[in-house]
Amino acid sequence: MLGFFDSGLGGLTVLREVEKRLPRYAYVYLGDNARTPYGSHSHEVIYKFTKQGVTRLFKEGAQLVILACNTASSVALRRIQQEFLPEKFPDRRVLGIIIPTAEEIASMTKTKEVGVLGTEATIHSFAYPKEITKVDAAVKVHQQACPLLVPIIEAGELEWEGLDLAVKKYTDALMRNSSKIDGVILGCTHYALIEEMFKKHLPPSVRVIAQGNIIADKLADYLSRHSEIESKLERSDRRIFMSSEDSWRVRHLFELFYGKKVDIKKVSL
Numbered sequence: 001m002l003g004f005f006d007s008g009l010g011g012l013t014v015l016r017e018v019e020k021r022l023p024r025y026a027y028v029y030l031g032d033n034a035r036t037p038y039g040s041h042s043h044e045v046i047y048k049f050t051k052q053g054v055t056r057l058f059k060e061g062a063q064l065v066i067l068a069c070n071t072a073s074s075v076a077l078r079r080i081q082q083e084f085l086p087e088k089f090p091d092r093r094v095l096g097i098i099i100p101t102a103e104e105i106a107s108m109t110k111t112k113e114v115g116v117l118g119t120e121a122t123i124h125s126f127a128y129p130k131e132i133t134k135v136d137a138a139v140k141v142h143q144q145a146c147p148l149l150v151p152i153i154e155a156g157e158l159e160w161e162g163l164d165l166a167v168k169k170y171t172d173a174l175m176r177n178s179s180k181i182d183g184v185i186l187g188c189t190h191y192a193l194i195e196e197m198f199k200k201h202l203p204p205s206v207r208v209i210a211q212g213n214i215i216a217d218k219l220a221d222y223l224s225r226h227s228e229i230e231s232k233l234e235r236s237d238r239r240i241f242m243s244s245e246d247s248w249r250v251r252h253l254f255e256l257f258y259g260k261k262v263d264i265k266k267v268s269l
C-alpha cells in the first residue's frame, strides 16, 4: 500500500491528487487528529509524533509513506530517513514534499523572488530557502509563518470571515517584503483547502503553488524509477482512513475535505 501521513486533514489534499494520477494502487491515510496542529511544537515533539505515525502506517502494510505535511517533512524527514529507517525498517521508504515543491518554484520564477507561507515550524526550519537556493542560488526567498490558519481550518470554519482576515494579514505581510515576488508556495497542505482565499488576497501577477499536482507527478516518476518498491505495492481500490481521534468533528471533516463519506479507523499512536 501507499501510505500518507499528516498531522490532521491537510494531507487529504495531496492524497486526492495522487489518487487521480495513480488510481490503481491501494492507499492508507493517517491523520493525527488528536494532536493536530503540529506546527507550533518543538522539533523533538514533531519528530516523535511523525515516527509514531509512520510506524503505524508500516504496520498497516504501507511500503512507502509520503509525509503529506510540510511541518513533518521539514523537521522530521531527514532524521527518519537517516536514523530511524536504517535501524528499524531498512526495506521501507519515507518521502517528503518540500524538495519537489522547491524545485517547481525555483524553475518557474522570472523575477528570482518568491514567497513561502507555512507553519511556524516549517518557516523556522528554513527548509524551503535551503532547498530553493540549492536549485538556484540567485533566488531570494521571503517567508511568512501563519500560525492562526491550521487551527481554524481543523475547526472546519472555512467560510468564517475571521479566516479571510487572517489570510489577508499574512499575505499582506509577505508582500510587504517585496513587490517583485512572482510565486508563492502554499507550504502547508491544509492551505490547499482555501487556495482561492490566498488567490483573492495576492496580486494577480503572483502564481500560487499548491502541492497536490506536483507531488502526484513526482511520485509517479519515483515509482517508475524504483521498481524494487513499486513491485511490492498492492494494486487494488482498497482505501483505509485512520485517525488518532474519532469524533463527530473528525468524521465530518474527513468527508468535507476528502469529498466523500469514509469509514474512520481509530488508532492509537
Ligand code: DGL
Pocket (backbone or CB within 6 Å): 006, 007, 008, 010, 011, 036, 037, 038, 039, 040, 068, 069, 070, 071, 072, 119, 122, 150, 187, 188, 189, 190
Ligand atoms: N498540514 C501540515 C503542514 O503541511 C501541518 C499543519 C500543522 O499540523 O500545524 O504543515
